[in-house]
Amino acid sequence: MGISTDTIKKVANVIYNELGIVVDSNNERILGSKISTFLLRKRITEQELLSKLTDRNFFKELISIITVNETYFFREKEHIDLLVKLIKKNRSVRARILSLPCSTGEEPLSILMACLEAGVKIDNIDIIGVDVDENAIAIAKDGVYSYRSVSKVPESLKAKYFVSINGAYKVREDLIRKVSYRVGNIFDKSFLRSLGMFDFIFCRNLLIYFDRVKREEALKNISLIHKTGGYLFISKTETLLGLNVPYKREFIDGIIVYKRL
Structure with missing residues (x-):
């Protein structure tokens, strides 16, 4: 047709x-x-x-x-490793983490698994996953993934956090329940405000689809729910350079992150 x-x-x-x-x-x-x-x-x-x-x-x-929901567990793992390091530096504070877009859940679950492996107590982190696609959120809540999605997951973690079902991999129910999933739009300020404030925000592989006007609008929107001094993680193929947004580029352990001003 x-x-x-x-x-x-x-x-x-x-x-x-x-x-x-x-x-x-x-x-x-x-x-x-x-x-x-x-x-x-x-x-x-x-x-x-x-x-x-x-x-x-x-x-x-x-x-x-x-929408494009092609992703996998532990994508750009260096970002997740740095996040864990930053959380462990400030153990006394409960860390709130936003994954937007979270797609089908691989990113927030990767963050959760990495935190647990590093000894971060599960009660010391809150992870919220947001995506505009209802179908993607439904998959995330179900927690069943293909071999391709888990291809970067070490075998030891597959055995620890997944159950094999008919050639697919299902995440443990207690981990699925630990991530709070919401359907929402980055351009909906009232929705974003309803989520509360965050210490860390992952907004990877989204800005590449926007023009300059929409990039600035999206970043200003998430800055409204980002605590001063918090860190923003974007993809290595993305940049905030030249944009009028309240973030400052920093290098930590050779990794580019953006600090909320």
Whole structure:
């Protein structure tokens, strides 16, 4: 099913306004293919799609085919190792950690496992995982992962924190319950404020999808719930240089992090 250029551009505009994601000319064909798949699944026409774009519940369904949930446990592990080190330096303080976007849960669970392996008491950390995709959050709450997702997990940790089920790997229930998952949007300030304040924020592999305007807006939004002196972790392929945001770049153990001013 070929999707018209007009439909693709209208959907792309809604995606930008709601999610901040820029769909450039290079990605319009990919978006068109995703829209086509969505229409076949829903058994609706292009016209019906366009008429429903302002329906919040309908758009939530559309999000699941737009967002990218390709991730795995212990991705860019040096960030997680540094986080654990910073937490252990200040053992007397209960650390609140936000993973946004948390995708299907690999990142917050990796953080939790690393903390436990380093001897951090489970009651001394609060981990919140947030993603705009309801389907991703449902997978995170279920806690069942493919071999690819756990490929970077050492065998000793697989044996300790996972149960093998029909070729898949299920995280221990007590660990799943320790992470609080929420469906939410980084551009929704009232939602973010409802989460409370955080010491550490992981916002990796999200900013690359935004233009400068949306990057600054997103970062200013999360700064509202980031304690002064707290640390922000972004992907190695991302940078805050040149952006007007309340963060200062620092090098700790050779790793770039951003300190909340």
